[in-house]
Amino acid sequence: MLHEPAPAKINLALHLRRRRPDGYHDLESLFAFTEFGDTLTGEAADGLSLTLSGPMAAAADVGDDNLVLRAARALASAAGMSAGARLHLEKRIPVAAGLGGGSADAAAALRLLNRLWGLGWPLDRLAALAEPLGADVPVCVHSQTMFGAGKGELLSPWPGSMAGTPLLLVNPRVAVPTGPVFAGWDRQDRGGIDRTAPLTALRNDMTAAAVAIQPVISDVLAQLSAHKPIVARMSGSGATCLALFDTNAAMAATADALAGTGWWICATAIR
Numbered sequence: 650m651l652h653e654p655a656p657a658k659i660n661l662a663l664h665l666r667r668r669r670p671d672g673y674h675d676l677e678s679l680f681a682f683t684e685f686g687d688t689l690t691g692e693a694a695d696g697l698s699l700t701l702s703g704p705m706a707a708a709a710d711v712g713d714d715n716l717v718l719r720a721a722r723a724l725a726s727a728a729g730m731s732a733g734a735r736l737h738l739e740k741r742i743p744v745a746a747g748l749g750g751g752s753a754d755a756a757a758a759l760r761l762l763n764r765l766w767g768l769g770w771p772l773d774r775l776a777a778l779a780e781p782l783g784a785d786v787p788v789c790v791h792s793q794t795m796f797g798a799g800k801g802e803l804l805s806p807w808p809g810s811m812a813g814t815p816l817l818l819v820n821p822r823v824a825v826p827t828g829p830v831f832a833g834w835d836r837q838d839r840g841g842i843d844r845t846a847p848l849t850a851l852r853n854d855m856t857a858a859a860v861a862i863q864p865v866i867s868d869v870l871a872q873l874s875a876h877k878p879i880v881a882r883m884s885g886s887g888a889t890c891l892a893l894f895d896t897n898a899a900m901a902a903t904a905d906a907l908a909g910t911g912w913w914i915c916a917t918a919i920r
């Protein structure tokens with residue numbers, strides 16, 4: 650039995666640049682990954698199957714459309730073989746939450762099946778195959794802090810490590826679909842990411858459009874900011890917001906203070 654972690658993705662910064670003729674958006678993002686995530690397990694089998702368990706399994710129960718299965722079929726087809734694997738997903742990442750959950754699962758499937766089927770493909774080759782599965786899937790194949798441009802698939806290394814930095818994730822238990830948030834962007838290019846700037850000088854340009862759809866997101870950001878984190882910011886298209894802290898004690902105190910809200914709260918760290 651093979652095990653593969655599917656770390657949740659966060660956008661420490663997300664700067665939108667322009668709407669493209671194909672309807673997608675060129676962006677710049679500082680992507681990072683968390684110690685928290687889903688877990689995919691798999692073993693050899695004749696046909697392809699997927700079972701789900703875990704706190705968020707119901708929302709990810711989308712049958713043949715599951716990104717794990719779509720990734721498996723894409724890899725088998727590219728490798729010229731028939732897809733055979735018995736897969737199981739422990740689903741913990743909230744769905745439609747800005748944490749790239751489905752993308753993380755698709756990427757985990759590519760890494761796991763690359764091993765199970767003895768393909769030996771390098772990560773860059775898996776990431777190229779991942780592009781049609783979703784804009785976040787290539788970076789999830791790497792699952793490490795990276796700078797992304799284009800739709801998010803033009804990846805380059807981010808110098809320095811933030812691994813171990815205490816991180817709080819808070820989702821007000823509302824699902825936010827990605828497309829409508831992009832559509833609500835005011836199309837003002839506020840500039841790309843200055844790689845030498847401190848995190849606090851960077852932005853998530855999707856925040857206003859997401860707040861227009863789910864106003865509770867501004868409450869989450871206000872409550873996190875009140876506890877003086879290094880930075881508090883929405884991730885992706887929301888509604889999950891993240892806060893980075895200097896110490897685990899400061900993170901835990903903030904988690905305690907928000908416990909009464911009924912929001913989904915996850916105390917973790919950057920991986």
Ligand SMILES: C[C@](O)(CO)[C@H](O)COP(=O)(O)OP(=O)(O)OC[C@H]1O[C@@H](n2ccc(N)nc2=O)[C@H](O)[C@@H]1O
Nearest residue numbers: 672673674752783784785786800801827828831885886
């Ligand atoms: C918001 C982010 O999560 C930030 O990391 C990503 O840009 C979105 O990644 P994703 O969910 O994997 O996106 P996809 O599944 O490829 O696209 C969902 C929808 O978002 C919009 N979309 C996505 C990525 C992008 N660069 N421009 C877009 O306009 C498109 O309307 C698309 O139909």
Ligand SMILES: Nc1ncnc2c1ncn2[C@@H]1O[C@H](COP(=O)(O)OP(=O)(O)OP(=O)(O)O)[C@@H](O)[C@H]1O
Nearest residue numbers: 709715716744745746747748749750751752754885
């Ligand atoms: N394994 C999966 N886990 C979650 N959602 C999946 C999965 N497979 C397919 N989906 C579909 O993908 C949709 C988006 O879910 P996901 O959690 O990936 O989005 P997200 O957190 O909004 O991502 P992003 O950070 O890119 O905005 C779901 O509504 C669901 O229909």
